[in-house]
Amino acid sequence: MTINSRAHALVGRARVALEERKHSRNVVVADIVAIAAAILLGILLGWGYTGPESAPSRTYMIVALGILWPLMLWQFQTRATTLLGEGPEEYRRVLLASVWAACLTATGAYVTNTNYGRRYLIYVALTGTVFLFVGRVLMRKMLYRRLQRGGALHRVYVVAADHQEAALAEKFEGSGGLMEQVGHWDLTDAPDPDPLVVVKAAADADADTLVYAPALHADPTWPRRLGWAMEDTELSLLVSPAIAQIAGPRLSIEPIQGLALVRVEMPRFSGPAKVVKRVIDLVGSTLLLILLAIPLVVIAASIRWTSKGPIFFKQVRAGVGGTTFSCWKFRTMVPEADGMRDELRAEAEQGGGADGATFKLERDPRITTVGRGLRRFSLDELPQLFNVWLGQMSLVGPRPHPLDDVSRYDDVATRRLLAKPGMTGLWQVSGRSDLDWEQAVLLDLYYVENWSLALDAIIVLRTAKAVVTGSGAY
Numbered sequence: 001m002t003i004n005s006r007a008h009a010l011v012g013r014a015r016v017a018l019e020e021r022k023h024s025r026n027v028v029v030a031d032i033v034a035i036a037a038a039i040l041l042g043i044l045l046g047w048g049y050t051g052p053e054s055a056p057s058r059t060y061m062i063v064a065l066g067i068l069w070p071l072m073l074w075q076f077q078t079r080a081t082t083l084l085g086e087g088p089e090e091y092r093r094v095l096l097a098s099v100w101a102a103c104l105t106a107t108g109a110y111v112t113n114t115n116y117g118r119r120y121l122i123y124v125a126l127t128g129t130v131f132l133f134v135g136r137v138l139m140r141k142m143l144y145r146r147l148q149r150g151g152a153l154h155r156v157y158v159v160a161a162d163h164q165e166a167a168l169a170e171k172f173e174g175s176g177g178l179m180e181q182v183g184h185w186d187l188t189d190a191p192d193p194d195p196l197v198v199v200k201a202a203a204d205a206d207a208d209t210l211v212y213a214p215a216l217h218a219d220p221t222w223p224r225r226l227g228w229a230m231e232d233t234e235l236s237l238l239v240s241p242a243i244a245q246i247a248g249p250r251l252s253i254e255p256i257q258g259l260a261l262v263r264v265e266m267p268r269f270s271g272p273a274k275v276v277k278r279v280i281d282l283v284g285s286t287l288l289l290i291l292l293a294i295p296l297v298v299i300a301a302s303i304r305w306t307s308k309g310p311i312f313f314k315q316v317r318a319g320v321g322g323t324t325f326s327c328w329k330f331r332t333m334v335p336e337a338d339g340m341r342d343e344l345r346a347e348a349e350q351g352g353g354a355d356g357a358t359f360k361l362e363r364d365p366r367i368t369t370v371g372r373g374l375r376r377f378s379l380d381e382l383p384q385l386f387n388v389w390l391g392q393m394s395l396v397g398p399r400p401h402p403l404d405d406v407s408r409y410d411d412v413a414t415r416r417l418l419a420k421p422g423m424t425g426l427w428q429v430s431g432r433s434d435l436d437w438e439q440a441v442l443l444d445l446y447y448v449e450n451w452s453l454a455l456d457a458i459i460v461l462r463t464a465k466a467v468v469t470g471s472g473a474y
């Protein structure tokens with residue numbers, strides 16, 4: 001790329017960033033106006049007002065909708081500037097956000113025994129959704145007009161075989177100013193290039209979006225490694241639907257001139273949702289420590305009375321990003337258990353009983369009688385609530401492994417360390433120690449790359465069943 005062309009590209013990217021910010025701000029204003037207009041219209045027309053006794057209920061509805069509606073629009077990412085095409089995905093998200101706002105408001109009314117205002121809620125929700133759609137249509141038309149005057153919104157780098165690239169280029173030309181192709185990596189003769197090199201080529205072309213059309217890769221993990229290579233960049237990824245191990249919330253269909261592409265959101269390990277997760281961890285661990293105070297004392301006493309040695313077992317384990325911390329458990333083994341670990345691991349490896357990086361025996365001779373019962377129902381891990389409270393662990397996440405296990409990780413398993421370790425996770429609720437190492441890693445990677453608060457909630461609910469049955473615990 002010449003100096004002049006690169007300067008032109010940088011100016012173009014700056015203009016695109018400005019347009020995206022302007023469009024996002026306009027959409028926020030339009031949403032607030034639409035919601036406020038629907039709420040005010042309901043007040044002026046007297047929807048749901050049956051007399052003075054209904055005034056408090058209607059006030060609750062107004063406040064709840066005023067707070068929850070914008071929050072749901074943010075939660076469903078309805079204002080993402082990456083929503084392309086003619087808008088079906090954007091409108092679908094707006095509709096879902098509106099439905100959730102109405103349902104949460106109705107749930108709150110039921111819990112607080114708010115008996116009036118249901119008609120107001122229904123009419124305002126329907127009217128407000130229509131207003132939101134109208135606002136989004138107007139904002140999109142304004143965006144298209146600005147794009148027609150100043151160039152494409154997204155600079156696209158195509159990674160595809162030659163014949164696929166030609167078809168994509170034709171679609172981009174007819175995208176109405178949304179997409180401009182700035183480069184192409186041909187997969188025809190060499191379908192397995194280094195993903196890092198491909199991503200660098202896209203960045204050097206000053207692209208902001210990478211479009212990938214799957215080829216006949218000799219390495220079936222290549223598409224996944226391409227996504228990993230993009231994580232530390234600002235590039236967006238559009239890909240054909242032929243992709244696995246990615247959860248629905250990270251995928252969205254985006255039509256470009258009749259061509260259905262799938263947007264794959266990069267895993268994000270920070271942001272507002274991460275703050276919410278930390279708040280949940282802090283509040284949850286505090287409440288559990290209070291509620292379980294007496295059982296914790298009883299367990300500690302039973303360990304002290306039945307075997308010699310300390311009540312607690314402390315071990316250095318790997319945390320998020322490869323950091324280390326002292327992980328606490330109730331002691332379930334004889335005091336000298338840690339010193340016997342290397343010998344037992346060697347015996348297991350010689351006998352073909354070792355599995356991957358982890359080391360765990362179904363009939364471990366080091367476990368005490370009380371310890372076996374604690375392990376069966378995962379009660380030995382309750383002291384890790386203190387690790388959660390301190391921010392070293394989370395209530396939900398991949399299990400923290402000892403450092404000698406971590407030293408045996410390959411590149412794939414190392415990605416477990418991108419998330420904060422947890423007391424429970426997909427591994428625990430999917431079979432625990434009955435799973436082999438590869439299955440456990442796949443489950444942990446799925447969690448790390450598709451994490452959401454909803455997934456955490458599902459895992460917590462499934463944890464209760466896994467603990468009660470004791471399946472796979474030893």
